[in-house]
Amino acid sequence: MITTMPLAAGLRSLAVGAPGTVRTNEWFRERYPEVYAEFEQKSLAQVFHTRDSNPDSALFDAAMASYLGDPFRGTRERRVLGSDESQLELERDVAARAVRAAGLAIDDIDLMLVASFPSAKVGVGDAAYLARDLELGRPAWNVESTCSGGLACLQMACSLVSTGQYRNVLVLVSCIYSRACDWSDTLTWFLGDGVGAFVVSATEPGHGLLAVHAISTAETCSAFQYRIEDVDGSGHRPILRSGTSSNRALRDTSSRFVRDACLEAVRKAGMEIGDVDVFICNTPLAWYADFFAQALGVGRERTISTYDRYANIGPALMPVNMHAAATKGLLARGRVALVFTVGTVSTAGAAVMRWGDVAVDPAT
Template sequence: MVHSPVGIRSIALSFPTIRRTNNYYVEKYPELIAQAEQKGLARMFSLTGTPPANEFDMEMLPYLSDPFRGTIERWVLSHEESSLTLEYCAATDALNAAKLSINDIDLMIVASVWPEQIGFGNAAFLARKLGLVGAAWNLDGTCGSTPVVLQTASALVRAGEYRNVLVVISCSYSRVFDEQDTVSWFLGDGAGAFVVSSMEGNQGILGTKTVHTGALCEVVSAELTKDEQGNSRVRMQTGNGAKALRETAAEFLSICCEGAIASAGVTLEQIDFFLFNTPTAWMTRFCTRLLNINPERTIDLYPLYANIGPVLTVANLYHAAHLGKIHENDLVLIYGSGAAGVASASVMRWGNVALALHPLESSKLAKTVF
C-alpha cells in the first residue's frame, strides 16, 4: 500500500526541576535500603530463587544485587509543577521549533500518565491554556501511548481530516506513587511533544503494528485515597502480575517489531536505527539480544531519566536526532509498550525534523537533591 508522506515535523522535551540521585534515598530512607529485597521494587524484578527462564531474565540478572535495579537518577515534579506545566512547555517548544503558532494546529491529542484531574484527561485543560481553537482529545495506551498517538495523528493527516496535529505526552509517576514505596525509585516525570504534518517524498510513517497488553492488566492497580488535607488522590500499587512482564516481553516485542517492518515493506537489516522504550536498566540489552541487532544501532536513556513511561519514546527520538545517530531519510523503528494498554511499533523514514532546545541544557532552575 502506498501512503502519502506524513510524519514528525518537530520534537520538544520538558522535565521537572528536581533531580534525585540514589543518594537521596540512601540518606533519607536507610531502613528501606536495608530491607529493599522485601519491598515492592525488588519483588517486581526478582527471580525468587529460580534460574533465568528467558532473555529478559538473563539481562535482568546482573541488576538483582542492586536495590535500585540499575536506576541512577530521575527527575521529579516540585510542588509548583504539574503534568500540565510540563505539557505546556513541551507543546509551546514543539510549536516554536516547527515555526508554527497555535492557530496553525487543527487537532491536539494528549496522552497523560497520569492526568491532573481525577476522571478527566488533560486535553481540554491544556487546550485552554494554549489558546487552541480547534479539536483536542485524550488518548490512553498507558506507557505504549506514543507510537499509537503517532499512528492516529498520521492517519488523520493522511486522510485529509487535519493538516497539523500537535501530540503531547506526559508522565507524572511521582504524583501517584508514594516516595516510601521502593517502586518509585525507578520512576521519573517528564513530558514530550511533537507536530505531525505532511512530509517530503517518501518520508514519514511507513508501517505500524499494535496489540493490546491485556496479559498485563494485573501488573499495577489504582485506588482512590485522601491526602493529609482531605483531598482525593490516585495512588498506584504494584499487583500480582509482575511475573507477566518477564514472560510476555519477548512476545510483544517480536510481534510488534516484525509486524511494523512487514507493514512498511522493509527488512530488519534495512532499519538504520532502533528506538525502544527503556523502562528498565536492561531493556535495551534485552531488545538487541532478542532481535539480534548491533547495540550501536540503538540508544539507552535509562541512566538519564529512569522510567518516564510513554515519554521515553519521545525522548529516544529527540536524543537520537540531537546526537546525530539518525539522519534525514534514515529508516527508524520505534517501540513502546505499557501494562494494561498497548504494545506498538512503527517504522518511519526520518524527515527534516526540527528539535527544540533541550530544557535541561537551557534551564538554570534544575537542582540536585541529595
C-alpha cells in the same frame, strides 16, 4: 470517480522537557533508611528478580541479572515535579516549543492529541486544559494507552494527516508518575517525570510513518494497579501499587511482545530488520535496551537509552528517546527508524518511519 492518493505524513518537529527537581538514590537512602535496609523484601525487588526462571523469561532474566546486586535495579536519578511546579505549565511549555520549532503559530494547529499519564486532573485528561492554556481554538482529544500512548497518538495523527482531514496535528505526551507515588514503597523508586511533544504534518513521499503494528497486552492486567489512598495526609489520590503477579506478567511476555510487534511492523513496511538503521524502544528499566537488542538480534549500538538520566517516564520515553537519538546524530534525514513501545494493561506497538526534515528543539 476521482480518487485522492494518501499523503505521506510524519514528524515535523520534536521537543522534550522535564521538571527541575533531580532526585538521586541518596535521597531515598536518607529519607527511608529502614525501608532501604530491608530492600530485597520490598516490592521493587519482588517485581524484578530471577527466581523461578523459565524459557519464556530467559532472555529478560539474562539482561536483568547484572543489576540484581543493586537495590535500585540500575536506577541512578530521576526528574520529579517540585512543589512549586505545575504539570499543566510544563506540558504547555513543551507543546509551545514543538509548535515554534515547526515554524508554526498555534493558529496553524488543526488538532491536538494528548496522552497524559497520569493526568493533572482526576477523572479527565489534560487535553481541554492545555487547549485553554495554549489558546488553541481547535479540537483537543485525550488518548490513553498507558506507556504506549505516544505511539497511539503518532499513528492516529499520521492517519488523519495522510487522509487530508487535518493539516498539522500537535501531539503532547506526558508522564508525571510522581503524582501517583508513595515514596516509601520501593516500587516507585525507579519512576520519574518527563514530557515530549511533536507536530505531525504532510511530508515528502517515502518519508514519515511507513508502517505500524500494535498488539494487545491485556494479559498483563494483573501487573500493576491504582488504589485511591491518602499516604501522606494530603488527601486521597490514585497510588500505583504492584499487582498479584507483576513479576510473572512482565518477564514472561516481554520477548514475545517485542518480536511480535517489531517483526510485523517491518514486514508491513516491506523491509527486513537489516534495513532498519536505528532502533528506539521505550526504556522503562536499566537493562531494557540490552534486552530489546538481544530479542531482535541487533547490535546494542543501534539502540539508545535515556534511563540513566530520567529512569522510567512511561509514555514520555518514546519522544524523549527519539529526541536523544536525533541530537546524538543517530537520526538523520533518510535514515530508517523502528520505534517500539510497550504498556502494561494496554498495548505494545512498533512503528517504522523514514526520518525527514524534523526540526528538533534543543532545549531539554
